[in-house]
Amino acid sequence: MLKAVILIGGPQKGTRFRPLSLDIPKPLFPVAGVPLIQHHIEACVAIEELKEILLIGFYPAALIQQFIVDLQHRYNVTIKYLQEFTALGTAGGLYHFRDQIRYGNPDAFFVMNGDVCADFPLEDLYKFHKSLTNPLVTIMGTEATRQQSLHYGCMVTNKTTQEVTHYVEKPSSYVSTLINCGIYVFSLDIFNTIGDVFTAKQQDCYRNGNSNREAGYIQLEQEILAPMAGTGKLFALQVTKWWSQLKTAGSAIYANRHYLELYRTKHPERLRQPNTSGEDCTIYPDVHIDPTAQIHHSAVIGPNVSIGSGVVIGPGVRIRESIILSDAVINDRSLILHSIIGRSSRIGTWARVEGTPSDPDPNKPFAKMENPTLFNNDGRLNPSITILGCSVSVPSETILLNSIVLPNKELSRSIKNEIIL
Amino acid sequence: MTKEQMRALILVGGYGTRLRPLTLSRPKPLVEFANKPILLHQMEALVEAGVTEVILAVSYRAEQMEQELKAEAVKLGISLIFSHETEPLGTAGPIALAREHLLKSSKPFFVLNSDIICDFPFKELAKFHRDHGQEGTIVVTKVEEPSKYGVVVYDSTQCIESFVEKPQEFISNKINAGLYILNPSVVNRIQLRPTSIEKEIFPVMAKDQQLFAFELQGFWMDVGQPKDFLTGMCLYLKDLRAKNSEKLYKGPGVVGNVLVDPTAKIGPNCQIGPNVTIGPGVVIEEGVCVKRSTILRDAVIKSNSWLESCIVGWRCSVGKWVRMEGTTVLGEDVIVKDETYINGGQVLPHKNITVSVPEPQIIM
Numbered sequence: 001m002l003k004a005v006i007l008i009g010g011p012q013k014g015t016r017f018r019p020l021s022l023d024i025p026k027p028l029f030p031v032a033g034v035p036l037i038q039h040h041i042e043a044c045v046a047i048e049e050l051k052e053i054l055l056i057g058f059y060p061a062a063l064i065q066q067f068i069v070d071l072q073h074r075y076n077v078t079i080k081y082l083q084e085f086t087a088l089g090t091a092g093g094l095y096h097f098r099d100q101i102r103y104g105n106p107d108a109f110f111v112m113n114g115d116v117c118a119d120f121p122l123e124d125l126y127k128f129h130k131s132l133t134n135p136l137v138t139i140m141g142t143e144a145t146r147q148q149s150l151h152y153g154c155m156v157t158n159k160t161t162q163e164v165t166h167y168v169e170k171p172s173s174y175v176s177t178l179i180n181c182g183i184y185v186f187s188l189d190i191f192n193t194i195g196d197v198f199t200a201k202q203q204d205c206y207r208n209g210n211s212n213r214e215a216g217y218i219q220l221e222q223e224i225l226a227p228m229a230g231t232g233k234l235f236a237l238q239v240t241k242w243w244s245q246l247k248t249a250g251s252a253i254y255a256n257r258h259y260l261e262l263y264r265t266k267h268p269e270r271l272r273q274p275n276t277s278g279e280d281c282t283i284y285p286d287v288h289i290d291p292t293a294q295i296h297h298s299a300v301i302g303p304n305v306s307i308g309s310g311v312v313i314g315p316g317v318r319i320r321e322s323i324i325l326s327d328a329v330i331n332d333r334s335l336i337l338h339s340i341i342g343r344s345s346r347i348g349t350w351a352r353v354e355g356t357p358s359d360p361d362p363n364k365p366f367a368k369m370e371n372p373t374l375f376n377n378d379g380r381l382n383p384s385i386t387i388l389g390c391s392v393s394v395p396s397e398t399i400l401l402n403s404i405v406l407p408n409k410e411l412s413r414s415i416k417n418e419i420i421l
Numbered sequence: 422m423t424k425e426q427m428r429a430l431i432l433v434g435g436y437g438t439r440l441r442p443l444t445l446s447r448p449k450p451l452v453e454f455a456n457k458p459i460l461l462h463q464m465e466a467l468v469e470a471g472v473t474e475v476i477l478a479v480s481y482r483a484e485q486m487e488q489e490l491k492a493e494a495v496k497l498g499i500s501l502i503f504s505h506e507t508e509p510l511g512t513a514g515p516i517a518l519a520r521e522h523l524l525k526s527s528k529p530f531f532v533l534n535s536d537i538i539c540d541f542p543f544k545e546l547a548k549f550h551r552d553h554g555q556e557g558t559i560v561v562t563k564v565e566e567p568s569k570y571g572v573v574v575y576d577s578t579q580c581i582e583s584f585v586e587k588p589q590e591f592i593s594n595k596i597n598a599g600l601y602i603l604n605p606s607v608v609n610r611i612q613l614r615p616t617s618i619e620k621e622i623f624p625v626m627a628k629d630q631q632l633f634a635f636e637l638q639g640f641w642m643d644v645g646q647p648k649d650f651l652t653g654m655c656l657y658l659k660d661l662r663a664k665n666s667e668k669l670y671k672g673p674g675v676v677g678n679v680l681v682d683p684t685a686k687i688g689p690n691c692q693i694g695p696n697v698t699i700g701p702g703v704v705i706e707e708g709v710c711v712k713r714s715t716i717l718r719d720a721v722i723k724s725n726s727w728l729e730s731c732i733v734g735w736r737c738s739v740g741k742w743v744r745m746e747g748t749t750v751l752g753e754d755v756i757v758k759d760e761t762y763i764n765g766g767q768v769l770p771h772k773n774i775t776v777s778v779p780e781p782q783i784i785m
Contacts, residue, residue, distance in 0.1 A: 318760065333742075334761060350692075350727045352762060353729070397710065397729075
């Protein structure tokens with residue numbers, strides 16, 4: 001029997017995902033039409049021995065509960081939300097809920113960071129983990145560029161045994177281009193290791209009065225994985241399938257494109273097929289459209305577009321490289337490019353909503369999504385995708401370029417390179 | 422009394438660089454303003470006032486212009502003379518150069534700057550000039566911000582006292598409108614060399630109390646550059662609404678004052694206007710919005726595009742879902758790709774625009 005733990009964080013985390021996370025918890029933000037962590041859950045339920053999925057985080061349970069009920073019902077698997085009383089760090093959270101995880105004595109359990117997107121190779125990871133003798137942790141690794149590797153956990157491995165011989169989290173100089181993807185297989189004995197760290201920290205806390213942080217706060221990467229390197233217990237499986245972090249709102253469009261592409265083989269029923277009869281709108285694949293959305297037949301949609309439930313799209317509308325969230329209304333002849341349109345937002349006629357994509361450099365092998373800061377060194381807004389929070393209204397015939405609009409705003413003019421509070 | 426001919430001298434001048442990129446393909450006097458070459462607006466008004474000979478002062482040779490204008494002159498039943506400057510002679514020099522023509526009759530002659538668009542009052546101007554009996558009359562027009570121009574100061578009898586360049590303190594809101602009527606005797610005041618009529622000739626005439634001001638009623642615009650070309654078009658169409666509203670277009674989807682050539686095609690679900698001129702052979706596809714713009718002959722605007730304050734050159738093709746604004750000027754035969762955005766672009770002829778131009782710039 002196997003279990004999976006998905007680390008979903010809490011409202012104080014994922015601030016770089018604002019304003020999209022202002023009215024919906026980031027783990028539930030729909031990418032390619034389904035909540036972000038539903039992609040994780042679907043990868044888990046594809047594994048036959050996996051019987052239980054535990055979500056650990058510190059969002060109020062009320063925000064997460066409905067989602068869990070829906071998915072449990074749909075996939076016939078046990079899903080539980082374990083709410084931390086405070087942010088405990090990755091390892092701290094796992095240790096806090098160790099009895100829940102150990103319950104039923106699983107052979108191993110997956111740990112998945114909630115803010116990554118990937119074609120999750122869980123089956124491969126578990127097979128590899130099982131083939132090892134007495135492993136504690138197997139890390140999913142992937143190749144990055146030398147420069148970008150500095151933003152991740154870097155691993156040096158023994159090329160024949162795949163053992164991690166050296167681990168540094170976000171080094172300041174180059175260590176290795178093999179990086180930690182935030183997806184793991186853990187053996188149950190990991191709790192002994194975390195327990196030792198927990199006890200040591202507690203003692204340190206009482207003996208020296210170093211109580212500026214909770215004793216239960218334990219970081220997985222720095223406090224558990226890094227010391228474990230070279231002990232014969234830590235391994236990494238390098239995979240080449242698609243993987244990306246979802247840190248900034250800008251990366252949602254990129255993640256959307258890849259999940260839509262994965263649907264071609266995994267969920268073709270979620271993709272709207274281009275039709276030839278002329279009764280449906282024009283589709284350039286890949287496009288996901290919720291069945292409850294109303295799209296005028298003269299609209300042209302795609303590629304890389306997801307349209308949520310209850311959305312209304314008028315005649316002559318063009319949408320490309322964008323996410324339209326539920327109940328938004330896009331009026332006649334408007335154009336939406338590289339943008340995210342918030343829930344219940346309204347776009348007038350002949351409007352143009354356009355952003356600048358920040359996709360990985362396609363000319364660099366293994367390049368990852370850059371997560372640029374909001375402002376450049378001159379204090380100017382970096383061009384990024386355009387994001388409208390929920391219930392924003394954009395007047396007819398205006399242009400919104402590289403801008404971010406916070407929720408419930410009624411715009412009255414064109415906006416370029418601005419953040420509208 | 423023998424019926425003597427009335428003449429007019431139009432100062433066409435140089436290459437019309439201020440109206441580039443349009444003037445790279447067509448001499449400025451032939452660029453269509455409200456579906457008619459700029460110069461024809463003037464020539465028609467002159468014919469109306471009894472002018473039978475028009476002299477064009479040009480400082481470059483343009484076969485195309487001469488051919489086309491001669492054909493128009495024949496239609497209008499006037500004779501057309503090209504007076505070529507070998508060096509730029511300013512605004513007065515061309516009068517000396519055309520001396521032999523202007524002195525053929527004893528009647529006064531009109532002088533016009535070629536970029537002026539207004540409701541030309543040549544008949545009234547000639548009468549006013551006859552009545553005061555002195556050597557010259559300058560048409561003056563009222564402006565809101567006189568400090569940007571040279572203003573004309575005159576007394577209650579309309580006799581001009583002085584000219585003041587860019588006055589800091591308000592003294593008058595009347596400026597020289599670039600239209601004059603002069604007696605043949607004025608030719609003798611001008612030598613054949615580069616001379617400014619405004620700075621060197623008129624002040625002397627004013628001193629001699631030989632110069633009167635005629636106040637222009639209605640609109641006036643120097644349409645020599647794109648921004649003013651569009652402003653002038655708005656004023657012209659408004660004037661057309663008041664005086665000749667049957668010439669304006671009344672099809673579906675029209676808002677305000679719009680001029681559409683009968684050979685142009687406009688698709689369903691469009692919003693055309695206010696203040697739009699659409700030339701012959703133009704095709705506007707479905708769901709297009711055009712405001713405050715001029716679309717020149719044989720251009721195509723594809724579905725769902727939105728244009729405001731643009732001049733679209735001859736035979737251009739503007740793609741679907743394109744947004745153009747901010748005094749964007751497309752030269753002849755420019756192709757704008759689907760879904761792009763152009764803000765204040767000045768695009769030279771025969772260019773292919775494939776990426777957006779979000780800030781004003783010249784595209785070579």
